[in-house]
Amino acid sequence: MAVYRPSQARQQKGQTAPQEPNLVPIMNLFVSIIPFLILMISISQVALLALNFAGDEGGGGAGSSGGGADKEEIVQVHLMLKEHHTGLFPGMEIREPGSTNYTKIPWLAENMYDFDKLNDQLISLKEKYSESSEIAVVVHPEVLYDTLIRTIDLCKANGFVTVHYRSPKNVYIY
């Protein structure tokens, strides 16, 4: 004897059309949050170049005292602006540890330092001192901040990530 399923229509309860959830409160929330966030966002944020002066491993070294590593054991890049009978000249000078043959990089024009040549020198220095990541930048007082930052930047870009910032002489009148 055949068994028939009960009619499906009998099983169905009264159905209503699916309703969309009310999104208006969420919209209100969004519309009030987004202007605040847009106000707080800073699109043109500045980049940063870090020097660490803390502890013995420090990458800094304020003034003539240095920030940890021995002065004589790392490569030094001297930034100069004025000519002087003591050997100063407008440009850059690279001093390698244990060597008296300094690489001189005179500037190209007034306040135009030869960063191309410095870059080449840093590449070859990195090959030579591949294990060292430290370098000292000795900056004379008249040199512009822009020159200092570009030099530190090239050092970091060529693998000398720990840059010691030094000045040849500091006179404090306290």
Place this chain on the structure above:
Amino acid sequence: MSTYDRNTRKRKGTRQVRRKTEDVKGLSITSLLDVLTIILVFLIKNVSMDAVKLDQLPNMQYPTTITTEKLMDNAMVTPVKLYLHEVLMGVDNQFLGTPQDLVENVETRATMEAYLLAEMSQIPEDKWEEACLVVQADAAIPCSFITQIVSVGTSVGYGNVYFATIEDADWLRTYRSASNE
């Protein structure tokens, strides 16, 4: 007159025309909500909740760099702004003097030291390693002024000094072409 009679007369007297009305569907804002959600996520990711916003300052020409480093996590930042004609300290831009005063004026250096000491004293001792001095200086400033700030900052106890720059991966090429001209 009963209510029934009144209604009957009304129906008989004027003919009421009922307009055909279509079901007006509600405007679907789901897609708009999707867009807003994406924007919200993007904004929340990019928004800086730091106490100090390191925005590009107007009237200041920044040096350009290829490399850039992130400010350390939970950094206690003290900004120093070195314009060509004035030095401003801290978040509240307290006027310190002219850059020349940093080198020539003893009082200016003492004031700067006192200010930085006061800032350091507000930092809990266990967070001194996270104390950061952020130098925002004009590219045309001589380094002697920078050296003064760095010297005083490190002597006070700031172990991390950051220099604000503008990232430009091609500055060397631009500089090369400018120097060839």
